[in-house]
Amino acid sequence: MKPQAPKRQPYGTLELGLLNVQDLHVAYGKVEVLHGVSLEVAEGEIVALLGSNGAGKTTTLRTLSGLVRLRQGRIVLGGEDITRLPAHKVVASGLGHVPEGRRIFGPLSVEENLRLGGYLLRHDLAEVEKRVHASYALFPRLAERRHQLAGTLSGGEQQMLAIARALMLEPRLLVLDEPSMGLAPKLVFAIFAIIQQIRAKGTSVLLVEQNARQALRIADRAYVLESGRIALSGPASALAADPRVRAAYLGG
């Protein structure tokens, strides 16, 4: 199966940005955890999704990727309705997902991890190799460790590998779930710099973060998720100045 050109479908009367999420309802068993989440990401934007533990941030991202079935709602990426697509097809339509906890394939080598990121291009091995080398250019540390098992990398290197792997298909939207989790401050800074670089190359970013201060620093806009609902949204600078956000997420 090759990644197909997305079927562009006219979407309602409004063509809003790259990603449009409308009224997402998701339940685990009988317990609904998302109660109508709507958000959007425009072309070239970095959008942060903030919220405390259990607010539904990861669930939101996993639903976008097709890993979690939704009960109700609509997800449109670049004009293509991806609401009911299985996860492996969502990837093909241009959404790259760096999951929480990195989820690299530990017993596989760094290079094998990267190649798997290009799995949908497997019928064009030259292209896969080209992109693997492009990853090495972006993350020189990975080039040094290409034959090492991914599980032996440090946390920061694993995060870089997870990002590089998700970039292999050159997604239009990169979704990152807690990329700074468990990293030393210096590395957090490096990861956020990389996210800005990725955006500069034309990939839009949807970022879930506990580290709200850093996230708001690089984001254009942000949403605050509380108990499965969007509680606040707006430009990142406005949210950073909002007393409610300052009290709850920026430590006063």
Add this chain to the structure above:
Amino acid sequence: MQAFFQFTVEGLTIGGFYALVALGYTMVYGIIRLINFAHGDVFMVGAFIGWTVLVTLAGTHLPIVLALFVALATSLFFSGALGVVIDRVAYQPLLAAPRLSILITALGVSLALENGVLLIYGPGFLTYPHLLGTAGFTIGGVQISYAQTTMFVISLALMFALYLFVHRTFIGTAMRALAVDQDAARLMGIDVERIIQITFFVGSFLAAAAGMMEGLYYTQINFYMGFLLGLRAFTAAVLGGIGNIPGAMAGGLLIGLLESYGAGYISSRWTDVFVFLVLIGVLVVKPTGLFGERVVERM
């Protein structure tokens, strides 16, 4: 000492069969954590398909080598397809269900295959055409038949091919990846259900190769032949560290050798006791098997 080498030759031959079957157990366990009790019976079905083709071709004037090749190809392909059908019909619908449901289903599939073959071919032993002569060569008093050599070489070649497949191809890498983390594999664009089907095809394909070789080697086949062999091959997989491919290969050869030494030095009646004693001994010292590491990291 001459006897020892003689037992070694015999042990490696049957060990090759065990290894081929053990691979199917270990690969399926590696990716969906299922002990596929029906796997031994796929081995048996492979032997029966091969027998049917050989007997049908016996009336024609096809050269023996060609007839063998056709029988082997037919058996391997259809057994592989059978594995895919079993996965699709019996296991895929239950992947999200509790582990016990799918385990019981595997037992059910095993019984269905045994009884299906019983129904078609009857309860008695069928005799494979005696195609393998006893011709061979002698090294230092140890007799090695050409048949044994050929089978051992075929077993090794299949294992080597599998190793290359798993380590050098995208599909094989995807298999190893989804053994580690299915969701992460989906995020790579890997169609997990499809890879599971391919795994079943490959595992069943290898089991059928063992089934046909066993039929040719011992010349007697029976609907029940998959049960004990399956048990021993599963033991081989556990011995090597279930989920670990090189482990299954080594485990299979080791079980074959143990069985042969046990039969040679002690008594063929005590073979299984000997084999399982060693298994228990190994598991007491190293619960994850000889090659096993942490439970989540394998293949």
